[in-house]
Amino acid sequence: MAGGKRERIRMTPDEVASFLAANFKVQVATVGRDGAPHLVTMFYALLDGRIAFTTYRASQKVLNLRRDPAMTCLVEDGVEYNELRGVALHGRGLVIEDPEPRSKVGMVVGSRMAGLPVPEIGEPVDPVVTEGIEQAIAKRVLVVMEPDRVVSWDHGKL
Template sequence: MAVTQRRGRRIMMSQPEIDAYLTEQRTCRVATVSPDGRPHVGALWFAWDGASLWLYSLTRSRRWADLRRDPRIAVVVDDGEEYGELRGVELSGTAVFVGEAPRTGEPCPDLEAVERLFARKNFGLDTMPHDGRHAWLRLTPDAVASWDFRKLNGAH
């Protein structure tokens, strides 16, 4: 079960708000830990299945190498331009590698639903295109923090 935030209750999102937000957003920022202990952050598209965040990452990337060595991961999804519009979700935990790497489309029951979801959301397709360069990471968060500054104005 994910740890919930203690501070910022006025602006935190409810679980249905978090689910809706993560379903509609497309890009996240993924933070990993490099071998020298420094953080590495990069942007990725993602899919949210209501329990886990799914990331389709290049297998020949610094992110992938970092996670193979140390699976700790933090992800931020956020938007808004003006201070009163800022909203987002931070999820952290351990990355799990799912399916073959790189992914070539071999049958994998654990990926059927998420690949349909990801393909529709990001490519407008019913099936996932596989390029033999990417593979799946799943983050089922241990901790979740959220904020929606629009709540301060009574907008939501």
């Protein structure tokens, strides 16, 4: 892509933040034992502006991150070429065992997965819903994306 076109389609930091806040599915790539990418799609929430999701402690992505924290996240949308938008975050995935932030993210993601109204992080959630989500995430850890580099595009700007 030519430099001029690349600059025209780049999102501003505010546009990146709005785009990430408006979406909830992320493609997550970690490095497998053999060096090949391990790619999965996860539901996410933003924790202090960073992509965060819960996953099982023994999941392949957690095993990969414990061995090598390199992680890339891709959030994208659009169908036609002139609608394509996306943000790729390159950096490291932090595996967090602390139950408090895990619960905050779990409430948002769990509500979305259950088809319930999605709270903002830290908003109160119905106690029955809270209990169910807490049970579901008890064997999970939190993964937070710590980006070193962000690449974005919005073909609607062309």
